[in-house]
Amino acid sequence: MSRSFLATLALMIVVLAGLPMIAGLFGLVQATLFISMAVLALSQGFIWGYGGIMSFGQSAFFGLGGYAYAIAAIDLGESTLPLALAILVPTLFAALLGYFMFYGRISDAYVGVITLTVTVILFNVANSTAGDAWRIGQAALGGFNGIPSVPPLNVPGQPDNQLSPAALYGVAAVLLVMVYALLRGLLATKFGRVVVAIRENETRAMLLGYDPRLYKTITFAIGGGIAGLAGCLFTNWGGFVSPTVFGLQQAAQVIIFVLLGGLGTLIGPILGAVAVQYLIIAIGTQQTFNANLILGIVLLAFVLLIPRGVLPSLGLLAERIAARPAPDPAPAAVEARP
Amino acid sequence: MLAALIGFNVLTSIAELLLLVIGLGMIYGLMRIINLAHGEFLMLGAYATVVSAHAGVNLWVAMLIIAPLFVGLFGLLVERTLIRFLYGRMIDTMLATWGLSLGLIGLVTSIFGTTVRGVSAPLGSFAIGPYNASLYSVFTIIVALLTVLGLFVLLRATKFGLIVRATMQNPEMAAALGVPPGRVYMATFGLGAALTGLAGGVIAPVSGVAPGMGAAYVARAFITVLGGGAATITGSTLASTLFGTIDQVVTFWTTPVFGQVALLLFAVVMIRMLPQGITGRFFRRSI
Numbered sequence A: 001m002s003r004s005f006l007a008t009l010a011l012m013i014v015v016l017a018g019l020p021m022i023a024g025l026f027g028l029v030q031a032t033l034f035i036s037m038a039v040l041a042l043s044q045g046f047i048w049g050y051g052g053i054m055s056f057g058q059s060a061f062f063g064l065g066g067y068a069y070a071i072a073a074i075d076l077g078e079s080t081l082p083l084a085l086a087i088l089v090p091t092l093f094a095a096l097l098g099y100f101m102f103y104g105r106i107s108d109a110y111v112g113v114i115t116l117t118v119t120v121i122l123f124n125v126a127n128s129t130a131g132d133a134w135r136i137g138q139a140a141l142g143g144f145n146g147i148p149s150v151p152p153l154n155v156p157g158q159p160d161n162q163l164s165p166a167a168l169y170g171v172a173a174v175l176l177v178m179v180y181a182l183l184r185g186l187l188a189t190k191f192g193r194v195v196v197a198i199r200e201n202e203t204r205a206m207l208l209g210y211d212p213r214l215y216k217t218i219t220f221a222i223g224g225g226i227a228g229l230a231g232c233l234f235t236n237w238g239g240f241v242s243p244t245v246f247g248l249q250q251a252a253q254v255i256i257f258v259l260l261g262g263l264g265t266l267i268g269p270i271l272g273a274v275a276v277q278y279l280i281i282a283i284g285t286q287q288t289f290n291a292n293l294i295l296g297i298v299l300l301a302f303v304l305l306i307p308r309g310v311l312p313s314l315g316l317l318a319e320r321i322a323a324r325p326a327p328d329p330a331p332a333a334v335e336a337r338p
Numbered sequence B: 001m002l003a004a005l006i007g008f009n010v011l012t013s014i015a016e017l018l019l020l021v022i023g024l025g026m027i028y029g030l031m032r033i034i035n036l037a038h039g040e041f042l043m044l045g046a047y048a049t050v051v052s053a054h055a056g057v058n059l060w061v062a063m064l065i066i067a068p069l070f071v072g073l074f075g076l077l078v079e080r081t082l083i084r085f086l087y088g089r090m091i092d093t094m095l096a097t098w099g100l101s102l103g104l105i106g107l108v109t110s111i112f113g114t115t116v117r118g119v120s121a122p123l124g125s126f127a128i129g130p131y132n133a134s135l136y137s138v139f140t141i142i143v144a145l146l147t148v149l150g151l152f153v154l155l156r157a158t159k160f161g162l163i164v165r166a167t168m169q170n171p172e173m174a175a176a177l178g179v180p181p182g183r184v185y186m187a188t189f190g191l192g193a194a195l196t197g198l199a200g201g202v203i204a205p206v207s208g209v210a211p212g213m214g215a216a217y218v219a220r221a222f223i224t225v226l227g228g229g230a231a232t233i234t235g236s237t238l239a240s241t242l243f244g245t246i247d248q249v250v251t252f253w254t255t256p257v258f259g260q261v262a263l264l265l266f267a268v269v270m271i272r273m274l275p276q277g278i279t280g281r282f283f284r285r286s287i
Helices: A003-022 A025-050 A058-076 A080-103 A108-127 A165-188 A190-200 A202-207 A212-238 A248-261 A267-284 A291-305 A310-323 B002-031 B038-054 B059-081 B090-112 B135-157 B159-169 B171-176 B181-206 B215-228 B232-253 B256-273
Strands: B125-128 B131-134
Touching (some): A003 A025, A003 A165, A025 A058, A025 A190, A025 A212, A025 A248, A058 A080, A058 A108, A058 A212, A080 A108, A080 B256, A108 A248, A108 B256, A165 A190, A165 A212, A190 A202, A190 A212, A202 A212, A248 A267, A248 A291, A248 A310, A248 B090, A267 A291, A267 A310, B002 B038, B002 B135, B002 B159, B002 B215, B002 B232, B038 B181, B059 B181, B131 B135, B135 B181, B159 B181, B215 B232, B215 B256
């Protein structure tokens, strides 16, 4: 347990626990949305930043989680099993997709294209599910309009005791901290080290006896499960789910969260998610600029100018400033990196 | 007669797919760049066609000349201001073109709004037995054939094609022989963009023209290029034939959405067996 991890964790808990004291109910509901995006960002940050897997379609698992929860919650009338399904269904889907991609040993760019295609096609499928033919039990899939009035999470075992919006915020906050801590813990295990080793040099890891295909598939499946949990939180936030969860804008947003916050960190994607979501809400309240236009410009600017993301760049800057007063600075420490 | 109609529809589907992917495939095959703004290049071609047609330009001129010219010039601009800084960084190029894609959707929405525009399809229909088939589909098939043949001849039989292929194989050697690689890259990207613009123009009369229209086509286009593999003209043609047939046959029995799902399933299973696409194993020496 490193000190920085404990400090970050403590800071996160203080901020999340302190928010209800300063924010009203509306603020807490907004914060629940931010948290669901932050969990989604964690899934992308984990598989991309640590696993080196270039998924452009994390929204596919996010949406599957949201739909799985909505359908199961309406059909079962309680929320414990639906919550489990919201994690399980995307995990299995990711494992299956990962098997075909990683065992086919396709390149990173191909992984990006396939995942992107999967989410686009899921969007088209979800869009075409209007009408009575598209029901699963009691739940009508509703095509473009999606599934309205999805019951929120309830206290386990008490279907009538549904969570209030404030309690929902509490659950979301606890889940965010748990996911963060679990991922940090996972990265400290042998499994996590092998995953990072594969990102650094796949051939070398393979020659040392680790099977990159298996590790990547597992990493991808874990990322899928976390994205599914985020989708479940998102559905709970609005009480509805519609095909836009699979959309290209959603898919791009996740990438921007991570790119903005910083690759290879876990706290960066969380901060990136909050910042971008805040920006989108701010754009939504005025009519001059279109959200897509702004997101596109942000994405372009980061790829071209700050490809490492804000947090690592700040860290680099701090290193450089710290290195400056030294009498004989080591060249490696001051050298600008590409 | 039903068989003839299905056959004709399959042929149309193949031709449409081929037109849709040839620009994307050419850029990928020669330059190893996957242009995620492909759908928006299509959209720009379609808008160029619709806007000029509404301004009174002859539809054929708008579709076959203005659309490719406009998108081709736009492609040159994109290459100069964006792509050239990212050569050799494939993932970054994908991210940058994705940013471009979002930006273009936003920009066009700001200018034209989200209303769906269109021009009515010219030409009439002809009879296959008791069924009516569109003459415009025949036109699409002819355009697709001519485009692919033209591109093949251009790359295989002209000096320009030789220079392009040589530069892509070994830019340093080409530069040593006096060819400016930068300009060749620029021309190649511009040509690919122009072909995509042409596809956008040709599909404009048969699809709704809206800022987000690209999303309806990109999924098919990307998996077809992946399925085709590195030798893109041959690969795109073979993959379009295969995927277009699957798409149309499944669509005929179910809905177009399931046509796409079937395509995706087929492609995902195929990359497990042929990770390099069709031309990764067969016809490796073609272009």
